[in-house]
Amino acid sequence: MPKDGLYIIDKIKKLYSSEDTFQGKYAPIAQMINSQIIRSIEREFGGLYVNKTYDILIKSIFDDIIKNIKIRASIVWNTINHVTEDDRQRAGWHTIMNNNHLNVVHNYLPWKDFLYNTLDEFSTKQSIKKPTEAIYSADVIKRLFELTESKECSRLQRVLDILEQHGKEIVTINESGNEESNMKKLGLEPDDIYSLQLFTRANPYEIDQVIADMYGMISIQDQDDVEHNVLKDIITLSLFNDTTTGHINKK
Structure with missing residues (x-):
């Protein structure tokens, strides 16, 4: 922003x-x-x-x-x-x-840059690996489709789950009206942090398109079977x- x-x-x-x-x-x-x-x-x-x-x-x-x-x-x-x-x-x-x-993704956009910097700083302090892919590169999207270390879902799905569950808690506004990280209190795993880092490097419009394609596979019938x-x-x-x-x- x-x-x-x-x-x-x-x-x-x-x-x-x-x-x-x-x-x-x-x-x-x-x-x-x-x-x-x-x-x-x-x-x-x-x-x-x-x-x-x-x-x-x-x-x-x-x-x-x-x-x-x-x-x-x-x-x-x-x-x-x-x-x-x-x-x-x-x-x-x-x-x-x-x-x-x-x-979920749109509501996070105003804090995208702040979250990117917060994750980078947090990863440095906690010795968590950082992505090497360039910001907005096609490789970032590819990595988001990979499975997490737990093999339970893709990295993108895990990020969406985190944002849905903790979205309002990841970044808070302090008494002075400034953005403040709440990362330590969320209890996320290092692999979660890594997935979030990838997400903040992705092009928002490409993420939109991926989600659009996902929902594009869902259809319903009306009372006339159309x-x-x-x-x-x-x-x-x-x-x-x-x-x-x-x-x-x-x-």
Whole structure:
């Protein structure tokens, strides 16, 4: 994230909380929407220098983000309603939209750089091996598909499980408002740390695509026996590159 990134997220979340459309009609898929907002913020501000005084600019970009996410939320909502008329099944789909691996990954993005540095420092102090693969290289993705030392799952699956279970605990915000590592308290194995290091070196967009492919294999039938790949459609929506930041100066 850029300088003052947490400020930007907090600012936009406050703007988001005032949006009646999301708090009312789309409340059952609020977590999915929140994940989409974080992903959009990362797209719009990632790698850019943004000063806290740019409140008007933040509001302008927020309006663009919200416009796009309202469209996405509408498509998701209408698709689910079309697939089934059963309220319990609809509630089940809302749960899936709120709780899936893509949301887990998106929610971690604001702390990606901090986590990378924290893992590197922690590994040095604990004499844990470090990946030799270059950041964003194809070799990183290949290594994530390898089995963990326990042979129970792939390294990528293990990372997703860790982020899902401990995501909010890996990085905390102290009383001064600064990011703080919570690594020592989580009791992770050295091999877990190694897998996490690989993950922080991976290209986020490649991770998105891998997860999209995973969910793309899941489909259901509606009342007319027509198959729908709802998850694939929704994942595809989340990968859209929207709005523009051409008016922000890069440094």
